[in-house]
Amino acid sequence: MSPTREDQHWMYCNMVTSRRFEEAIAKIYFEGKSPAFNMANGPIPGEMHLSDGQEPVAVGVCAHLTPEDVVTATHRPHHQAIAKGVDLDKMAAEIFGKATGLSGGRGGHMHIFDADVNFACSGIIAQGMGPAVGAALSRKMQGKSGVAVAFVGEGAVNQGGWHEAMNLAAVWNLPFVCVIEDNAWGISVSKETSSAVANNADRAAAYGIPGKRIEGNDPYAIHEAAGEAIARARAGNGPSLIEVETYRLAGHFMGDAEGYRPEGEKDALFEKDPIPKMRARMIGDGMASEEELDRIEAEAAARVDAAIKFARESDDAAPEDALTRVFAA
Template structure:
């Protein structure tokens, strides 16, 4: 029995639409990030300073997962958070303003691109590998105690599955039957270390068995595969049947961070052919779910939203250094 909405052509278009919006966003951030870092490359310079981890290639995870979530569900993500934030419904303008370090940003310029917090969509992310999982348990615990069918999703990379917090979190979630879904994005690389040199098992989904929870691995970066696997997992959590683990074999289309020359990357030649976006576009056209014209409308709309967000960010004020010490506490100040 399928507990989640079956895939229709309309839903397929929505999945593609989500992927297009994410790719358009990441391309725009890429452009803005590099716009003023030359000559040479100064990581701290420019309108967007600091590390930048972009998610191009991993859109299927975000689109297939986000399709099952509402604003009231919670999500914790990683240092590479834009795609899942967008799929979760985080406001593009405020997110972009945060990435640009502006006062109008989600964190008023105090967080940055690895530390996005949106109470409206219960979205957060952490720059520390695997450490986003435990807070998701607490969100799920709060939902469980209050009744209802809200769920929490913790997204992590495949490297996180080798960290202690991952195993502690899976055990506790299973023990307390928490409404949580763990989604592992396996993009083959932990910065420069290939998965084969870091991980003793071929599928992290198999690790679910150690904690008595279902584990599913989705191959080939398939957005429809993600839709189905996450549909089952989210439905199970909503029904009060406890946590699940989903691993998606996805693709890091670009470097670990911008400026990464990827000299270690042995798979680069085959990468363009694995880009999920043109592939899924062609799939929809082939099955008659969409025309080229529909796709043009989709990309135009995405570009409009993204450029609006970029404009909003660029025209927003930067934070006042006189307030650099604000927000350490909600009450009073440190003496």
Template structure:
């Protein structure tokens, strides 16, 4: 981190720090509810453990500092593309919890009317999209940034992916074009140490993807310690650079995956499971703010109560929403009125 970035982290007010904690608590509360419902007993006649949520499930517990720190600087009109582990970013970007939950549950009240599932969340109102395809989010982010600049707006695009995606061709092609065209885009890599079951050291030739930025003539920084305030500060610098027309930046955050690659992953390949719970960023940051006098126990409890109320409302709304009619499976595949 640069001196300016470090100073920005130190300059955070108590209110700003509370906002970061509140965002992380909301994200974790949401994902804990999703985890609960994913394994819930649906009742007589159903297999226990199948739950109400269809398909695979990739949760981001432990990676909340990335979403909270980055999205604190984004406006509604800014673009954000994410990968297959998207809930934390979607929530921090401002996605409606009812619409998000409805889509995860495969209900008509969802963003895609229940047709996309949790890896395919699209919300034009906040310029958010994600995909289960590795490195898929990089090129669309360039398109957004190109459109924003040509339209003369002050908006920027951010694209977030795991460290494995930084080995894909789309990553390098996107960095090259973004640098060449000086696009207002920020590349964010979440390094949670594991590309499914492969450690980063077994798949990547450099110890930090941040050094790859130099090959394209753009700034690159790696944040250690899963520190939300350090992420916030680095993002502030990158966002200011992009909005000023100075081009792209790359931020890599050494974050943490508390759970498996997907829900049901036995994680027999992991050697760090014994120490992972003690590295949970939320209790660590909560204690940091309590020690600094930036928040009180009562205020933290209020944040938790507020988060639970929002999340449970969204879950109940999803449960009470209708499932798609199989007879209308093709209804939203094509644009209405378009000729074949």
């Protein structure tokens, strides 16, 4: 089923919000890191992984989710967090290491956690699989509604933990969906040199569950496939596997020289930027006017500006609090 007009406006809004947020973070990230790049300097220290180009995966899936549903994400989580409804002000503050952040500035951008919308992520490859399957199991055992979705990269599928979690999800017939974001690169290692199969969706057959691959980073096709998989999970019919061909328009991390990319690859990917493509399709299909989309873009920019302002003006996390709340009570 194609997304409704309302769905498309929501999807476009969240894609644009994610992109504007990433652009703002990228600009601020380099403050204090020149002329010699040192990731420890500036208002946002440490590594930074941007999700520019991968926005369709997040909105196509999360359009079908509620705050009660669980999402685990990767070290490249901003698009998924925004689509799941994570508080943007608090997420920005967390990235800046501020006391007003989601975890009081302790987690940073690779450990976004928002219990209000059941969202979490981790910098460890495939780490979100176990918690997501566990969340699905808890709901089944307690007779509660809700599904769990784990977003992973194509490189995570080669981890033992991924296979163990997929096997248990299938054995226990859990309300679980695994979404693989195939951006073709695991850091600097290409998928073709690290994976024995071309399509990871084919691995679903090993667990006796449905598997589907979506080509072309298409938010409409992702929305349709995710809708089917999530409805199947809600109906008690077990897990599904979805792999999406998507595009990483940035490097693996900020400061990545990207010397491993073939010449011309990145230019070709920018020509496939999903945001202008979706804008053109919505206008062409009569689902939105240029004025409506201009307004959505302006509102998204204003929302991001407000979140960045909140983060910059918030108090730094106090050093003496570093060891508090490390473990939940």
